[in-house]
Amino acid sequence: MSTNALAPPVDIPQAMQNLFPLPLSIIEEFMLADSRPQYPMMADLEMHFQGRIRREPFDAALAQALARAPLFQSVIQTGPKGARHWVRTEQPVPVIWGDENAPLDDAYDAPVDLTAEPGLRVYVRSGETSSSVLLHFHHACSDGMGAFAFIEDFLAAYAQACGDDSVAMRPLEPERLRHRGALGTAGRSAYRGLVDTFIGAREGIRFFLQRPSPLPAIQDPPIAETARLRIRATNGRCSEETTAGLRKAATALNCTVNDLLLRDLFLTMHQWHNQQDGPSTRGQLRILMPQNLRERDDRRMPTGNMLGFAFVTRKRRLCESPQELLRSISHETAAVREGQLSRYFLGGLDALHKAGWLPRVLQGKLCFASAVLTNLGNPLRRFVTRFPRAGSKLKIGDLKLVELTGVPPLRPNTRAVFAVFGSHDKLTLCLRTDPYLYSADDNAQLLNLYLARLDATAAEQAE
Structure with missing residues (x-):
């Protein structure tokens, strides 16, 4: 039977705090505008493990991963001139625990209102021999590669919480979040800008x-x-x-x-x-x-x-x-x-x-x-972190990572x-x-x- 829990309080490093309020990028504006109740802009990524997930190291690992992924604990506010920004929220991320074959709850299909709540829900399914962690997240918060980085941080933190000191967290440069929406046109010549404008208009018309x-x-x-x-x-x-x-x-x-x-x-x-x-x-x-x-x-x-x-x-x-x-x-x-x-x-x-x-x-x-x-x-x-191996699988504390699956x-x-x-x-x-x-x-x-x-x-x- 499922039980609901909340992620532990997160201590956000000062370098992360200094980013906020953080303007939305154009791809984030797109994801917001393209979401609707019947088709929420929610993506899935699921980690599949051999072994049983333990609650204490899981809670510690999720807290540490969230501290390094501030957009998963932010909401969107609109400023006086209509510009929208990410701002930090104290609301915890919902974590839904269940047995290995427990069905998902009603919240899985419910739209996420990013102006009122964080864009991540976590479903944990734990059995004696196999377990899974499903990240159900709004695409405005992250793309697939960004979610892989979150998974990498979570796995490293879980290994550390299980006592594996050989695993180190990947280096992090929070300031790079400011440039995530760059269109790659800065510094181009006027001629190159005209060419780009022509190509963009041509492709738009063709589209x-x-x-x-x-x-x-x-x-x-x-x-x-x-x-x-x-x-x-x-x-x-x-x-x-x-x-x-x-x-x-x-x-x-x-x-x-x-x-x-x-x-x-x-x-x-x-x-x-x-x-x-x-x-x-x-x-x-x-x-x-x-x-x-x-x-x-x-x-x-x-x-x-x-x-x-x-x-x-x-x-x-x-x-x-x-x-x-x-x-x-x-x-x-x-x-x-x-x-x-x-x-x-x-x-x-x-x-x-x-x-x-x-x-x-x-x-x-x-x-x-x-x-x-x-x-x-x-x-x-793509992982920068070096994990120990058990055959072809990564060894994550007392778990073995079998595979990752998911869909946009x-x-x-x-x-x-x-x-x-x-x-x-x-x-x-x-x-x-x-x-x-x-x-x-x-x-x-x-x-x-x-x-x-x-x-x-x-x-x-x-x-």
């Missing part, structure tokens, strides 16, 4: 002229509110053979594994459309691809948002030519990486925000993307969000679909279709 098709709805009529509650993400795994085959295919085809993931997701969505609506090559599909904008030294930044969005749009008829589709994707993603083109989308958001149009645009009925694909790689490789939020008409986690020998895919339009079985069916497509790509290379 709104290209109208992608949302994935076909399965449930008609839509699932009732009470029936959809707490439908979680579905997780699946590529086998070692498929994972190795995808890596070999990327090398042979002179592309990246991420290019193959994108190509095969386009093919999967095209197949899904054909299965639900009948064969057709009409229309366009679009995948939203988050891009991490952190530099190497930004690993010292506290938890927060530092990402942009790139959009890859293709006509469905191109899905009939998989190799041509892959070549076009590889060319575009290379340009996105080299030029950090997702910053142009942030610049467009900033212009809409300054004009006062951002909420109106986001709260409309446009389909911005058919699906989201975020490739998070191997989060453990959903928005209307973007009916599927995929997250990919890597390790040395396998890929884990997590999928969340629109809970009003897809059941848990529908969710699994779509994920299996994608996994089968990836299996086929890997098998083709092995032949």
Whole structure:
């Protein structure tokens, strides 16, 4: 049976206190404007362990991690001129404890009001042999990479609380939070500024002229509110053979594994459309691809948002030519990486925000993307902290970290969000679909279709 608790009081270092009040970045304004009661802008990241989580070291570790992640213990206030800022709050973070298989509570689906409460809820499920910690957080507080930094701090603090003095906390530079919203345009020449303005305007026009098709709805009529509650993400795994085959295919085809993931997701969505609506090559599909904008030294930044969005749009008829589709994707993603083109989308958001149009645009009925694909790689490789190992797993005090899973939020008409986690020998895919339009079985069916497509790509290379 679940029990509710509160995170212990947090002693915030003075360097953190000096940051506040902290102005919102444009990506945080976007996350606020795009959230709504039916589709709260809440993301999930879950730690899976071997062993039982102990309450005392957990409480100490969470308190220490929160002290290093001030946006998880802040609320938003509006100043006299309408500018919004993060301010510190004394409200504790809710922690919900339960047995290993305990269901989530009603608060999981409840919207978070960041003007009145912190944007993090923590669900702990502890059993004799396995346990998990779910971070359920508002995307305005952090992106996935920022949440990984919070997890790294929590794991290090838990190990220390269990008596492991060999684990040291990662270095932290709180001042970097002030620069998390930089658009990368400072110091550019007037000519470069004109070029950037032209490219940004061109990409903005193309974005709104290209109208992608949302994935076909399965449930008609839509699932009732009470029936959809707490439908979680579905997780699946590529086998070692498929994972190795995808890596070999990327090398042979002179592309990246991420290019193959994108190509095969386009093919999967095209197949899904054909299965639900009948064969057709009409229309366009679009995948939203988050891009991490952190530099190497930004690993010292506290938890927060530092990402942009790139959009890859293709006509469905191109899905009939998989190799041509892959070549076009590889060319575009290379340009996105080299030029950090997702910053142009942030610049467009900033212009809409300054004009006062951002909420109106986001709260409309446009389909911005058919699906989201975020490739998070191997989060453990991003850790600065050195943890002892037990075989292939990290040893965290008396626990062993098995894996991390999670998914980004959903928005209307973007009916599927995929997250990919890597390790040395396998890929884990997590999928969340629109809970009003897809059941848990529908969710699994779509994920299996994608996994089968990836299996086929890997098998083709092995032949």
